[in-house]
Amino acid sequence: MKPRPERCDVAVVGAGTSGVVAALAAARRGARVALVEATGRIGGMAIHGLHRFVCGLFCAGGDRPGDFLHGDTTLDFCRHLAGGDPAANAVRRGRVWLLPFAGGQALETCAGELLSRESNIRLHLRDPAVRAARAGDRLEEIELASGLVLKPGAAIDCTGTADLCRLAGGAVERPVAPAMAGYGFEVRGIQAPKADPMGLSIAVPLRLRREVEAGRLAAHLAFTTWEPGHEPGSGWVKLAVPVQSLARARDDAEAVWAVLKNDPAFGRGEIVRYLPAPLSRETGHLVGNYVLTGEDVRTARKFPDGIARNAWPLEQWTEDAGVVFRYLPDGEWHDVPRRCLQPKTGPENLLCAGAAISADSAAAASIRVMGVCMALGEAAARLSLDFP
Template sequence: MKYKKIECEVLVVGGGVAGIAASIKAAREGASTVLIEKNNFPGGTGITGLHRFICGLYANTEDMPDKILNEGIASEICSMLQELAPGKIPLRMGKVYVLPFATSNLMSVLRSLSEKEKQLDIYYNTEAVSAKTENNTIVSVTIQKLNKKFNIIPRVVVDCSGDGVIIKLSGARYRTTPPDQHQLAGYTFRVNGLKHVDDILAVKVPYYLARAVEQKKMPFYLKYTTFTAGDTEDEGYCKLNMPSAGIMEREKQAKKDALSVHTYLAKVLPVFNESYIVEMSPEVLDREGPRLYGKYTLTADDVITARKFPDGIVKNAWPIELWDQQKGVRYQYLKPGENYEIPLRCLVTKNIKNLFCAGRCISVTHEALGSTRVIGTCISLGEKAGREAAHR
């Protein structure tokens, strides 16, 4: 069947932070660019996951940072967020700094930046359903928007989907982690009506849930639940961390778990007594998926030893943050003041000539992904991929 054709120089698949940055940069470099996103809004997991902090922006220094590691679009986004919420300044979390943000503000900033670009056409509620390759080159990508299909004829494709959509459809080589070694997936719910929230609540929530698990009142993985205070005195966020595989109808189970956790906390912690759930993530969000088999694979040793590369394009100092199914979260930090580099080769496939990747599905090991997958780093990876695609 023949579909309407849309020709472009750069096709970006996935409108999360990496995809938005990639498409903006490609358009600014003069390339006619098409961005497709399955949701009806930009931001990807940063929005659907109810995230509240941009990680991976700063060096891991003790002093509050006065600049970010990677200038460019990441800097623009941070400046615009701080204009919307001047009170949100870098916050120390463990040994590193993060930038707090409001979900609505991030969505607004991403829309504002992307809609200014005249060389960029954005298709929301749209997914890639097939790709045709000839001589190891993607020659067309069929996309579907509601019940209509179109053929995109791109010169270059950038996969920022997080799930490796184009990697799989094009036949590019990739690797996956065995299911029993996958990082725990995340599911967040927001509550209002809390009374007298203090810093100790972030310790009390997992402590009481661990006791409930020991008493076999709840599934084992709920002991890894975290709590962070919200933007108002009575608001808070609980993040469940659950196996990414092995649970039937996991969205349904996640909602059930969220209700159970909230009910239990309301019984054992007075601060939760009169609270109520006002929002839940629409889906369980994986921390890892298919990863490109690129021209170079970044390793944990590269991260921890702060390795630099001749083709290094993005700096990062975020620790290796692994959410182990049996042990919960584990961190491996770089030395204070150090950062490593991600080389361009991690974004380039070995067997598809006109495909780049950015975001979660770049060429890294399971362990290194624990550092590279964070929002701040993904923004910069997207920008660099967009620049390279525009000039390919």
């Protein structure tokens, strides 16, 4: 027998960082929320182990982080994640401020704890949205793989791929030259005293670059980095993988490890896990009522319908250059206009939040960091409560 349709005020589809904050923000404003997630875990892309810092919470520059750029729910999430005031915990790397956190498991636990405090959120795990039905300009129903039908007053697409917008008839644009994806593996048993005096964060890329120059490794492996872990003697080797080579990511990782194993610091090291799959930085963007551009970001443009702020640089991952950062002026931010969350051809009670909002590839290279995705989720929750 088919389950009875479930009514809610707001359906949030996708429980990554944007979806979790969207659900919390809507619930804290009194809405009945359905939070739908395709997998069995909450936290999305950020829980797999590569992430150590929340980016996009503060403007660049200064001796100390300036004002927190986003709303109360994002601030509360970050405070819970960092175990204290984000501004007091932030660290400076180059020109930007980052909030360190204890890794994927900690993020998943933090999200789970905060969600469990809200009695008006119903969480549907392992149950992807597979169909969306419209009546004129309104989204009427979202059907999940289990057969459950949600009847929401408003919906927020936090799938990271604009999947719900696509199901509801919204246009989604595929990038012409998508950013390189991320892949990696965790290593334990590193002998730090045997490491090159310049430190592994410099020695690892340098060593691999030499192998690339000698033609013994594929060119993109020159962009591999080392990120120390929280446990002594542990860390992540992080690869940047061109989208056309995703199927070879594991072979690439093994080739990198074969080189690193010859280094005295890694000689007794062991790989304890590989990422389950490469993580795509860029899959598709909603075509919204406005397409945010790289120029809007870089020139810190303000909009009359601005609903969220961002100051993260354009962080572009290309096969030619690896990662290149292009900054906003120090102390500056740009607005994200409400129109970037509204599908141009989709129903009017549906908004997109997170990494797949309406933006060109250059702007997407900036707004996709976790801090901004959370802020977009929070903004979408606020807006969704205004739908009649």
